[in-house]
Amino acid sequence: MTVVIKIEALNKAYKNHQVLNNLHWEINQGDIVGLLGKNGAGKSTLLKGLLNLCDIDGGTITLFGEDHLNLSAQTKGLIGYVPQENDEISWLSVSDLIKFRKQFYTTWCDEKVHQLVKRWNIDLTKKIAELSPGQVQRVLIILALASKPALIIFDEPAAALDPEGRRDFLKEIIALASEEHITIIFSTHITSDLERVANKVAILEQGHICYFDDLDTTKENVVQLVISHKIDEKITVPYVLRSKQHPKYLQCVVSQLDPNWLSTMKNQGVEIHVTPMGLEDIFLELTA
């Protein structure tokens, strides 16, 4: 398993606020990672810091084994990035911007650009400043995908897109995922998009990655339990996140389902009903 991104002890503060605090994170080739976090948690800061688009206060970051401050030109060519805001030159026309960007890459797929421009009805003659926010986002996505990157980082890529645009964007990601070994990170609030496309989910909270696991495993672990038991019986639930006692049963949410505990309970005649949860609810439980 090749490690594509390795972050150790990352620190970043803005004024007096410690945004990223001793953050550790490791991403393998082929991972499609969804990054979740509350507003202001520092997702953009983390992604920008990773790409050296903003300074970090401490820690080490390596991309494809190279120090992120000293990436070779070849490695830089492997990385695509779609920011949340448009930092692109607004006074250039779309076609000129594409021509401009193309110069920096050794691999560039004109057909891909053409295909997406056509599909998304982008007027190549318009200046970036004249496009709607949705169209701008689409152009940014095209620019990132055109160079056939091995690592793509999206910062809230679908924020400005309407549902149809989002679906289209997801289709592109899925097509990318079909191609071998590409690594994708995207931060988003739209958990259903993540649920379709990501195989790993990470949660940024209190300045560090407080949770990072396989998405399927997460859905199998973070579950709701309804435990029916006799009123005087005291039941201890391992890995409990929160619980509420009702007259006839105990309702709780756990971060992990212990199979040994489960079978012990069953042997004691305690009835346990397991209800899985969607990612949005899981996120709320883990960050409560």
Added chain:
Amino acid sequence: MDQFTISPSSGVPIYKQLFSQIERMILNGYFVPDDILPSVRQVAADLEVNPMTVSKAYGLLEERGYLTRLRGKGMIVAKRDDEVSAREKLTTLSRTIENLIADAHLMGVSQQQLLTLFKQQITASSREIANNDNKE
């Protein structure tokens, strides 16, 4: 190709949903031995999900003996032992029954009431099946 449906925001992982669906389709004869399943890429594109998820479902079905990989063709439905099939059908149904019993318990419906309800439904269903047979 609209055979499969999944719910991305369900608490049940997508690969499990697909696995259960295809398992059922094989057990009730919708897919028969030697049928070729659509490719991972095709299903992923149609359902708009990560192809790794589809691969996982197919892999699990292969592990459980439902599918066989055929070079150049993809995944085909495997021939199964009739006895094994019968057992699997009962296992699948008992999972459904387990959920039903749990739901009834949560609602405060007694097991006696549940049993009565079940018998009523079976009688009603057989009457309906008999009526439909007579119409044909």
